[in-house]
Amino acid sequence: MRNPSKGHAALRKGRWSAGDTMYFITICLRPEQSGFDRKELFEKSLTTLKTLEGESCKVIHGIVHMPDHIHMLIELNTETSLQELVRLYKGRMTPALRRHGLNWQSGFHDRRIRPDDSVGAVLRYMLMNPYRKGLLDTNDVWQSLYCTKDAETWISIAEEKNVPLPEWI
Secondary structure: OOOOOOHHHHHHOOOOOOOOOEEEEEEEEOOOOOOOOOHHHHHHHHHHHHHHEOOOEEEEEEEEEOOOEEEEEEEEOOOOOHHHHHHHHHHHHHHHHHHOOOOEOOOOEEEEEOOOOOHHHHHHHHHHHHHHOOOOOOOOOOOOEEEOHHHHHHHHHHHHOOOOOOOOO
16 A cells, blocks of 8 residues: 555645646656557547546646657636546546556646746647657647647747747746
């Protein structure tokens, strides 16, 4: 049994999630596993998230599947915690992952998007991830991504205002 005073559980102790708030979330596969960017898994993930939209969160603004993890930009509703949303997503995706011999790493990473944060910068970080990792040429299009029209607008607004990219991109 895990010791709740160590590891990821200790990091989450005392954490809370705010409704009507946007979050950048990263969920990983177990170390040394890869293949989450398969078309079948991306389609299942998008369907799962669209089901959760309205049920457990307000809006899924964007997702990017990488071979070993997923990035999401979501807006929580007031009734569901971030932990509950991730639990529901992981639970519904687990059978599809297992069919491909994949498993989730425990926990997840989240970052609350504050009012003064650049949503466009977060989206660019997500969308540029496959290119930075060298998974495809800059002339190619990554097939395992989704973003709303609002998300596309945020990116173009940030580009028009010449907003500098944060260091973590």
